[in-house]
Amino acid sequence: MQAVLSNEFIRMNNDLLDKVISILREVLGQPELMITEAMTASDVEGWDSFAHINLIMGLEDSYKIQFSTDEIGRMGKVADLISLLQGKLQQKAVVNED
Amino acid sequence: MKISLEIFSTALKAGQVPTAWAALRALVLQPLTPMQWQRLTRLILEHQETWRQFTEDRLLRVAVIGTYTTRMITDLILPHLLAEGSWAEIQEGDYGSFETEPLSPGSALYSFKPHFMLVATGVTDVREWPKPSDSEDEIEALAESVIAGLRTRWNCIKKFSSAQIIQHNFETPATRSLGHQEGRYVHSATRYIERLNKKLWEHEGDQIRVLDVNLAAQYLGAKTWLSPRWYHHSKHGFDPSATGSYSLLFGGLWRALLGRTRKVLVCDLDNTLWGGVIGDDGLAGIELGTVSAKGEAHAAFQRYIITLRQQGTLLAVCSKNELEIAQEPFEKHPECPLKLADFSAWECGWGVKSTGLKKIAQRLNVGLDSLVFIDDNPAECAEVMAALPEVTVIHLDADPADFIRQVDELYLFAPLDLTTEDLGRAQSLLVADELRIAISQSDTLAAYLASLQMQAAIRDVSIQDLPRVEQLFKKTNQFNWNGQTWDKPQLDALMQSSSAFILAVWLKDRHASHGLVSCAVLEVHDRILEIKNWVMSCRVFSRTLEDCILRELLQRAEKHGCIEIQAVFLRTPKNGYVSAFLDRLGFEEANGKYSLSVTLTDTRQCPITLVDQR
Numbered sequence: 001m002q003a004v005l006s007n008e009f010i011r012m013n014n015d016l017l018d019k020v021i022s023i024l025r026e027v028l029g030q031p032e033l034m035i036t037e038a039m040t041a042s043d044v045e046g047w048d049s050f051a052h053i054n055l056i057m058g059l060e061d062s063y064k065i066q067f068s069t070d071e072i073g074r075m076g077k078v079a080d081l082i083s084l085l086q087g088k089l090q091q092k093a094v095v096n097e098d
Numbered sequence: 099m100k101i102s103l104e105i106f107s108t109a110l111k112a113g114q115v116p117t118a119w120a121a122l123r124a125l126v127l128q129p130l131t132p133m134q135w136q137r138l139t140r141l142i143l144e145h146q147e148t149w150r151q152f153t154e155d156r157l158l159r160v161a162v163i164g165t166y167t168t169r170m171i172t173d174l175i176l177p178h179l180l181a182e183g184s185w186a187e188i189q190e191g192d193y194g195s196f197e198t199e200p201l202s203p204g205s206a207l208y209s210f211k212p213h214f215m216l217v218a219t220g221v222t223d224v225r226e227w228p229k230p231s232d233s234e235d236e237i238e239a240l241a242e243s244v245i246a247g248l249r250t251r252w253n254c255i256k257k258f259s260s261a262q263i264i265q266h267n268f269e270t271p272a273t274r275s276l277g278h279q280e281g282r283y284v285h286s287a288t289r290y291i292e293r294l295n296k297k298l299w300e301h302e303g304d305q306i307r308v309l310d311v312n313l314a315a316q317y318l319g320a321k322t323w324l325s326p327r328w329y330h331h332s333k334h335g336f337d338p339s340a341t342g343s344y345s346l347l348f349g350g351l352w353r354a355l356l357g358r359t360r361k362v363l364v365c366d367l368d369n370t371l372w373g374g375v376i377g378d379d380g381l382a383g384i385e386l387g388t389v390s391a392k393g394e395a396h397a398a399f400q401r402y403i404i405t406l407r408q409q410g411t412l413l414a415v416c417s418k419n420e421l422e423i424a425q426e427p428f429e430k431h432p433e434c435p436l437k438l439a440d441f442s443a444w445e446c447g448w449g450v451k452s453t454g455l456k457k458i459a460q461r462l463n464v465g466l467d468s469l470v471f472i473d474d475n476p477a478e479c480a481e482v483m484a485a486l487p488e489v490t491v492i493h494l495d496a497d498p499a500d501f502i503r504q505v506d507e508l509y510l511f512a513p514l515d516l517t518t519e520d521l522g523r524a525q526s527l528l529v530a531d532e533l534r535i536a537i538s539q540s541d542t543l544a545a546y547l548a549s550l551q552m553q554a555a556i557r558d559v560s561i562q563d564l565p566r567v568e569q570l571f572k573k574t575n576q577f578n579w580n581g582q583t584w585d586k587p588q589l590d591a592l593m594q595s596s597s598a599f600i601l602a603v604w605l606k607d608r609h610a611s612h613g614l615v616s617c618a619v620l621e622v623h624d625r626i627l628e629i630k631n632w633v634m635s636c637r638v639f640s641r642t643l644e645d646c647i648l649r650e651l652l653q654r655a656e657k658h659g660c661i662e663i664q665a666v667f668l669r670t671p672k673n674g675y676v677s678a679f680l681d682r683l684g685f686e687e688a689n690g691k692y693s694l695s696v697t698l699t700d701t702r703q704c705p706i707t708l709v710d711q712r
Contacts, residue, residue, distance in 0.1 A: 050169050054133045069327045
């Protein structure tokens, strides 16, 4: 049971990372861009505040979610962004079940 | 016509520049996201050389300064200007630079030598709001202090540069602490913003041009326009998702500033001006008016088109139909708001629509880039777009009830200033039509011109004529000697000068008063009368008016002790009319200047009476 959950977790995580990468590639105009979860925005050339806003808008649009003012400011590492995103999606799933 | 960025990108990479340009012209009329604007600008910059060649080095420098993050604005300027045929260099001031930078003569803003300075400010700059205890006088003083702050900076910009200032106005906030009473009390936020904007409009055309962002905010909804989240996070004066709305508004003002306001609306008929096909369904079968909801929608669309006509837009028809059948609803349908006489040109037939559009442009004596074509049929739209990249194509793909908005929200017909000449444009064209027929039968031309009983007034301009003078210099392509333009403050300065003067010409005939149809900026120096530039509306071509004006210029030259008239003439693909005029009168060319001795008397006899009253 545990193993199944964690596999699912990893798969979901990868999907989210893929999405973040695909939006960032478009935002930064770098089709070959690769990032890892350990990176921060300052590790990626061109990932400035404007790119960040476009990334957030892209994610909000793709997943029909909204980040709060606090959350937008709290995204340090790519991993933080992914886990935040995951939290949002789970929250949304619960609301939808209700 | 909805176009994807890919079409632009592919065409550009394949070196198909006209196709890419047509796609760009369509793209800037779409509500793109900040990311798409960024990508578009990036793609354009990657092919900079191609575009510089394409625009023949027509360059505009635009500086953007503001009190908030202006990145979303700077990214959309180059695409918009390039879509109208100019290359653009953009300089973005530092964040929040509007407060201080304009005050410093050494600022990088000024060494950039901008042609335009866009001032991006807004409701987020209003720090102090009226209090309920404030008197009317106190509120007025508060508002005045805000405008005075702006005015100080405008004055500096005018002093340290020759840039034309484009000033955002203030948006009515989404927060209404007085609720349903906002409209009632003078101290409310809504009423205060109204007051500030009214004060800004008082400077319109004088020191500044107002970019009415309040209108964009209102159209989109105040709540969507400004997102507190993005303002607090990164000082965005409007929500990034509102960039599309900003861009449409921005495009409208820029086209007007560049004299690129569209002049003619060319309409398809079936399923555009009415529901159904007149050739198949017949007069009783088409849906127009109270017969159905859809019929009502088409009638409302027609009434909107009438409004455009009243504002000076010319109307034309381009339809696959037999002319007689196509005209029937306008003559006989009891609920058809548009009438036959509302249209200045008809092209009905079975050939491709691009051919019809070319004929319409020729007939109305305007460039193809002045036309807007509307059609519900995507194939017709695509054909026109491919064949004539200059024409603006609107594919009416929405519910007929939304046709008005599809056209209106693009701000294509918004003038820089609405002049009395705009209001009478369609009427002058009737005469132009008769004239065309008379010219084709040249033995009757002189008689026809005499029968027009033309009266011209040639006078130094007064202050109230300046908006039309500015407009005429900017909009005229054909009778235009060298393309030089002046905005109102510059014209104002010329009026004060002792060596320069501005002549304006009014014309009327037995059919219509054509208004101010020609103007020239002149300067006297070294016994020479120099024509800095001279323009004349194409509406009054072929009437010998130019000869009549030249005679006046010769007389003026003599009066000022000049021995010759000089002018810079720059040949363009469009100003052949001037070129023919120069040849006919025997202007002599030397070093790009054309000159004519004042002793010349061989101007044509003009069948025009000179009068004092315009």
